[in-house]
Amino acid sequence: MPILQVKDVTKVYEGKVTNRALNQLSFDVEQGEFLAVMGPSGSGKSTLLNLISTIDRPTSGEIIFNDMKPQSLSPNELAYFRRRELGFVFQDFNLLPMLTVEENIILPLTLDQKPVEMMEERLKNLAKRLDLTSYLHKRPNEISGGQAQKVAIARALIHEPTIILADEPTGNLDSNNSREVLELLSKINEEKRATIIMVTHDPIAASFCDRVLFIKDGEFFNEIHRDDRRQTFFQRILNVLSLLGGGQVGDLSSIRLP
Numbered sequence: 001m002p003i004l005q006v007k008d009v010t011k012v013y014e015g016k017v018t019n020r021a022l023n024q025l026s027f028d029v030e031q032g033e034f035l036a037v038m039g040p041s042g043s044g045k046s047t048l049l050n051l052i053s054t055i056d057r058p059t060s061g062e063i064i065f066n067d068m069k070p071q072s073l074s075p076n077e078l079a080y081f082r083r084r085e086l087g088f089v090f091q092d093f094n095l096l097p098m099l100t101v102e103e104n105i106i107l108p109l110t111l112d113q114k115p116v117e118m119m120e121e122r123l124k125n126l127a128k129r130l131d132l133t134s135y136l137h138k139r140p141n142e143i144s145g146g147q148a149q150k151v152a153i154a155r156a157l158i159h160e161p162t163i164i165l166a167d168e169p170t171g172n173l174d175s176n177n178s179r180e181v182l183e184l185l186s187k188i189n190e191e192k193r194a195t196i197i198m199v200t201h202d203p204i205a206a207s208f209c210d211r212v213l214f215i216k217d218g219e220f221f222n223e224i225h226r227d228d229r230r231q232t233f234f235q236r237i238l239n240v241l242s243l244l245g246g247g248q249v250g251d252l253s254s255i256r257l258p
């Protein structure tokens with residue numbers, strides 16, 4: 001039974017010009033999968049994340065989450081559902097500058113008024129696993145971008161969500177920090193069987209996933225599974241991207257992955 005089902009989802013933005021951002025898109029995500037979503041600019045990736053994260057509603061079609069339809073929830077139930085079931089990782093980290101690293105990480109539990117012992121226990125475990133212990137008392141402006149993204153990942157994990165949604169999580173990082181963050185996401189995915197959906201423009205980032213779903217003009221274009229070495233998977237991702245158009249695949253095809 002898939003953990004997430006996107007069924008015939010269409011999203012039309014009405015305005016002076018009607019814009020069909022997604023058109024009858026369907027796919028499933030299994031528990032424990034690490035899925036990348038790729039597509040040219042304007043292909044509907046952010047729209048899709050907004051629908052999965054219940055920030056917006058489809059015009060038609062359904063999104064089913066663990067056998068449940070979030071669209072049928074009341075606004076209050078929906079806010080709780082989002083806080084409880086989803087973890088978010090953004091390109092620009094979205095840490096609160098006035099809070100310490102530690103306070104940022106436990107924020108989802110603070111908002112849910114969880115017991116202090118639970119917060120301390122989970123914080124201690126995560127900080128150790130993600131190697132954050134030495135800067136827990138610093139503020140976001142006192143740490144590097146790579147460290148900030150690790151803090152954001154810890155915050156996304158602390159309430160043990162059903163799905164982690166990551167929107168270009170390496171978009172603001174250099175290649176070393178990107179690799180560290182992607183290795184961390186892979187480790188969390190493998191060890192905790194956490195389900196991760198990651199939107200990315202970066203084929204190297206996508207090569208860390210189990211599957212890549214490609215969309216074009218709001219429609220399903222292709223999907224490929226990683227059943228071989230990462231280098232081969234990376235080359236296959238580049239092949240699909242070159243069919244999709246709009247990238248600089250030629251510059252990347254000679255890259256050897258570390």
Ligand SMILES: Nc1ncnc2c1ncn2[C@@H]1O[C@H](COP(=O)(O)OP(=O)(O)OP(=O)(O)O)[C@@H](O)[C@H]1O
Pocket residue numbers: 013014015019020021039040041042043044045046047048
């Ligand atoms: N709120 C909105 N109102 C009207 N049109 C929108 C809105 N949001 C997105 N669109 C349009 O829907 C289409 C898909 O946009 P979306 O942002 O989902 O693409 P994307 O694949 O995430 O692009 P990018 O990679 O550039 O972030 C685009 O044509 C965009 O202009």
